[in-house]
Amino acid sequence: MIAVCLSPLYLLLCAYVFYRLQTWLERCLPYLARKRIRIPICVFYLCVAFSILAAFLLEPSPAKRLLKQLSNTWLGVLLYALLVIAAADLIRLALKRLFFREESRRKLSGKSCRRLPAKPRWIELLFSRGGHAAIGAVCILCICVCSLAGIVSADRIRVTEYELYVDKEAPGIEELKIVLVADLHLGYSIGIRHMEQMVSLINEEDADLVVMAGDIFDNEYEALEDPEALAEILGGIRSRYGVYACYGNHDIKEKVLAGFTFASAGEKASDPRMDAFLEEAGIRLLREEGVLIEDAFYLYGRPDYGRPGRGIRVRKTPEQVVAGMDPSKPIIVMDHQPRELAELAEAGVDIDLCGHTHDGQTFPGNLTARFFWENICGYLRKGDMHNIVTSGVGVFGPDMRLGTRSEICAITVRFGQGSGGGIGGTQPRH
Secondary structure (H helix, E strand, O other): OHHHHHHHHHHHHHHHHHHHHHHHHHHHOHHHHOHHHHHHHHHHHHHHHOHHHHHHHOOOOHHHHHHHHHHHHHHHHHHHHHHHHHHHHHHHHHHHHHHHHHHHHHHHHOOOOOOOOOOOHHHHHHOOHHHHHHHHHHHHHHHHHHHHHHHHHHOOEEEEEEEEEEOOOEOOEOEEEEEEEOOOOEOOOEOHHHHHHHHHHHHHOOOOEEEEEOOOEOOOHHHOOOHHHHHHHHOOOOOOOOEEEEOOOOOOOOOEEOOEEOOOOOOOOOOHHHHHHHHHOOEEEOOOEEEEEOOOEEEEEOOOOOOOOOOOOOOOOHHHHHOOOOOOOOEEEEOOOOOOHHHHHHHOOOEEEEOOOHHHOEOOHHHHHHHOOOOOOEEEEEOOEEEEEOOOOOOOOOOOOEOOOEEEEEEEEEEOOOOOOEEOOOEEEO
């Protein structure tokens, strides 16, 4: 269990942040060092730090929802607290070695320090009691700004537009408007308010086809704010040819602690209530199956790469996916994770629509994740195939986005252009 193995590291990092916070508070307000004040602060901090475990252990209830939301926010705040405090400590250490090293060496050797050059005034101020308090204030301000900006960004869904050209004929259809959404993560962080916003944006696009590329749920069906209300909201999506979905790695019944799942002996499969929820919402789930829409184009839904789900042990190969399809007609594939791109392109797939990556979700994840994914977010051309990866509607874990955006993708596909494929302009809206 990765979560259990990493728990000592989590406690160590929490202790480091608390130590720095406590030191700063005592420099600013010395009376806070008194035992009767320090103890309540410590108890409050421990309650927040252990809210992750408390939420995990509780049965579904309003208290569990509150603790889960608190712990998700805390994880984001902790991330930025660590980044900011560590950066400040490293800068402070570098300046100390630069300006105080010679003085310390001479003191240790017993030599006179009278002839040492005077340190700059700003260095003396920086290492004074007041300077320490000022640096702490700047750090706390940075942590608050990053956290609040992340929360606001995660709460606002934007629209990103794409124009694609496919050099195949779709009989009777010259242009197809697809809306791609993924990673809703319906649960403790994402609920009714977010879905109302998403559905409103989708309906403004007057879509021909709406596809949901996985991670509709956040593992625990019990986490849904109000299943009946959510199903009714999603049932309000307007689409000429329907709403289709495939499952992702979080669309399974599984316990999650701090973003890590626990191993179980049983099969990794969706909760039957998840399947029923989609049916009630009028969303057709494609599990390793394709449909021919209007006798004009194909849409295929692949199971998740890592957790294909009930009854599926091994996914079909890209060649098996397109087997039996008319290669002269456009082939569109939904796949939660952007994998096997070259193989899909070689098999004759024209458009591959994915999610999963969240574009790294929040800084610095949006930078480091680029080393692990060929297409972490946006558009990629692979042979004659177009691959679009959305950063997703919802969030997983910390309820924050910084450096990325929550989005739906409005994709205009034009057929039979004779261009051999291509991409027009892309731009975010709203």
